[in-house]
Amino acid sequence: MKLSVEISKYPLHQDYIPFIKDFIDRLNAHEGLKVITNTMSTQIFGDYDLVMAVLSREMKRSYEQFGKAVFVCKFLHGDLSPADA
Template identity: 70%
Template sequence: MKISVEISKYPLRDEYIPAIQDFIDRLNQHPDLRVITNTMSTQVFGDYDLVMDTLKQEMRASYEKFGRAIFVCKFIDGDLAPTEKMGERDA
């Protein structure tokens, strides 16, 4: 089973960018996941168990390293990752 997750992290500290970037960098170290980041959120696509286990692991590591934070997540079954051609216009 595949899953798509949109996740946003809100560290409860003044210096919030390093905590967010660290979380994103660690997600990107998992080669079997597709991770797409934009200015508003990070999207993770892959096998349900792998995605959930990875989020569990990386959220815990984030709390242990940086302290309090809020994670806002949306989950939907299926792989809704955009295709390479998405956004291209017909000539």
């Protein structure tokens, strides 16, 4: 089963950009995922089990490394990635 996720990370830290960039870089390092980032959010597309496992692992790592953050997510059934991405 395929899954599409839109996620935004809001670190509760004054110097937030490195925290967001690190999270996005880690998502991009996982094979089997299609990751598209824009100025408002990051979209992740792939197999349901892989997407959920990666998000669980990387969100936990973010909390452990950087402390408090807010994650806002939307989950949609299927692969809704743009055809040209």
